[in-house]
Amino acid sequence: xxxxxxxxxxxxxxxxxxxxxxxxxxxxSAPVLSQSPDRTVDLAQAQRHYKNAxxxxxxxxxxxxxxxxxxxxxxxxxxxxxxxxxxxxESRTAYLxxxxxxxxxxxxxxxxxxxxxxxxxxxxRDLELAAKFYARAARQNNAKAMRNLAQLYVSGQGVxxxxxxxxxxxxxxxDMGNAKAMRNLGYLYYFGKxxxxxxxxxxxxxxxxxxxxxxxxxxxxxxxxxxxxxVPKDLAQAAxxxxxxxxxxxxxxxxxxxxxxxLGEGVAADPAKAFFWALLGAVQKxxxxxxxxxxxxxxxxxxxxxxxxxxxxxxxPKG
Numbered sequence: 001x002x003x004x005x006x007x008x009x010x011x012x013x014x015x016x017x018x019x020x021x022x023x024x025x026x027x028x029s030a031p032v033l034s035q036s037p038d039r040t041v042d043l044a045q046a047q048r049h050y051k052n053a054x055x056x057x058x059x060x061x062x063x064x065x066x067x068x069x070x071x072x073x074x075x076x077x078x079x080x081x082x083x084x085x086x087x088x089x090e091s092r093t094a095y096l097x098x099x100x101x102x103x104x105x106x107x108x109x110x111x112x113x114x115x116x117x118x119x120x121x122x123x124x125r126d127l128e129l130a131a132k133f134y135a136r137a138a139r140q141n142n143a144k145a146m147r148n149l150a151q152l153y154v155s156g157q158g159v160x161x162x163x164x165x166x167x168x169x170x171x172x173x174x175d176m177g178n179a180k181a182m183r184n185l186g187y188l189y190y191f192g193k194x195x196x197x198x199x200x201x202x203x204x205x206x207x208x209x210x211x212x213x214x215x216x217x218x219x220x221x222x223x224x225x226x227x228x229x230x231v232p233k234d235l236a237q238a239a240x241x242x243x244x245x246x247x248x249x250x251x252x253x254x255x256x257x258x259x260x261x262x263l264g265e266g267v268a269a270d271p272a273k274a275f276f277w278a279l280l281g282a283v284q285k286x287x288x289x290x291x292x293x294x295x296x297x298x299x300x301x302x303x304x305x306x307x308x309x310x311x312x313x314x315x316x317p318k319g
Contacts, residue, residue, distance in 0.1 A: 043076075047076075055087075074104075075101040102133070108144075111145040114145065118158075127158025131152050147181040187202070202230055215244075218241050222238045225238035238256075238260070243257055246277060251280075251284025255281035255292060258281060275300055275305060276311065280315060
């Protein structure tokens with residue numbers, strides 16, 4: 001199994017009645033926007049304001065559109081409240097606006113409602129209902145919803161476990177350019193879930209996801225090069241990909257890069273760099289880092305270690 005891999009372990013909690021009751025309560029307490037149905041709304045201008053972080057101007061336009069019933073404006077107003085952009089962060093109000101947009105068939109709003117239900121944010125956790133919202137959005141070709149639904153099929157939470165269906169959905173999402181779907185599909189090919197095991201195909205998918213900037217995929221790509229799974233074993237390539245992921249803040253990659261500098265695998269042995277990456281990796285993976293610190297004992301002076309510690313204190317991941 002992949003080191004550090006996060007599995008989908010969710011427990012279904014039926015809560016249709018609770019969800020409905022909460023939605024009713026939130027509807028009663030929802031903010032009332034001033035009525036101005038005759039005013040036209042320039043959503044493109046609102047988007048420009050949002051991209052420029054001028055959230056107050058964006059909010060005014062989104063509110064104007066939301067009050068006239070524009071689903072796109074309702075969705076974006078929900079995002080403003082969910083992220084706390086230009087307004088106080090208020091998840092309940094965000095859920096209300098997402099719900100209004102979802103009721104009108106807005107695909108991304110339907111997906112977001114699914115996320116709220118899957119994690120139990122504001123509403124009671126309900127994986128079966130989350131799956132239904134993901135499915136509605138997926139039928140409108142929402143790539144993220146396809147990936148979300150596929151994850152439920154992998155875990156068998158909210159739906160009956162079905163790796164074949166998960167693979168089908170991930171293929172559709174990946175074909176639309178979703179990097180996370182590429183990586184998750186790579187896992188299914190790597191482990192032979194939902195179809196034939198094909199590690200060369202898995203490596204290809206990890207390559208595509210890494211090229212799209214997904215840090216975990218860069219780690220996966222380093223992993224297959226390190227072990228020679230689906231690609232020829234190439235420690236220099238492994239070190240390169242681990243390095244890319246490590247610079248992006250991936251803890252597993254940081255520890256693998258530390259190991260390679262410690263043992264001189266694919267790179268020249270360098271205890272200082274090994275210690276540097278071990279310190280960073282220990283933030284996320286303290287128990288795994290113990291091996292690295294044990295092997296580095298006596299290879300650096302106290303002054304050298306203090307200097308490296310000072311370097312890591314101001315380190316921030318790239319991207």
